[in-house]
Amino acid sequence: EAGVTQSPTHLIKTRGQQATLRCSPISGHTSVYWYQQALGLGLQFLLWYDEGEERNRGNFPPRFSGRQFPNYSSELNVNALELEDSALYLCASSPVWGGVGANVLTFGAGSRLTVL
């Protein structure tokens, strides 16, 4: 069974540009979560999607946005990039919201975004 896959592995952008990161969940998982892992800050919750809808959002500005597609894959968009957006962005998936196994997350390897 394929795990959670993320692309690209690495992405280098300059300030003011936009970045798009992609995530494919485990087959059968409907929930997708995005976290930012910046050095020394642990994992900061960004967004949670389930069944195509945004279920919850962390304390990040609106320039962090995303969506979930009918096949449950997801993308994270970061507009107007700032230097402090440099981080590892982790995607995770879990089974259907509220169901057995919900909130037990399976993580991908992450996409490392570097903003110059």
Add this chain to the structure above:
Amino acid sequence: AQSVSQHNHHVILSEAASLELGCNYSYGGTVNLFWYVQYPGQHLQLLLKYFSGDPLVKGIKGFEAEFIKSKFSFNLRKPSVQWSDTAEYFCAVNQIDTDKLIFGTGTRLQVFP
């Protein structure tokens, strides 16, 4: 704001030493509790979880954690660490009525042979 605190940022042990990593959270409602581990070069993976019942839960590789509700704590323990336990450990708390899963900042464990 609700938070998860891991006070040990970096722990260095010799093999066979005992381990206890602290985790405290600030939320007073019903919670689910997790420990995740990230071995060098690998994905974050679940170590153990607590949803309800016996507050002492056992996970993979000999790890266990105890939920002490009165102390808002969920400390991770292992009686005898191995070099292969070298990793970063993250405590996470799911606040049931907000459906957010909040992670601590992580504890880096280094075990020397």
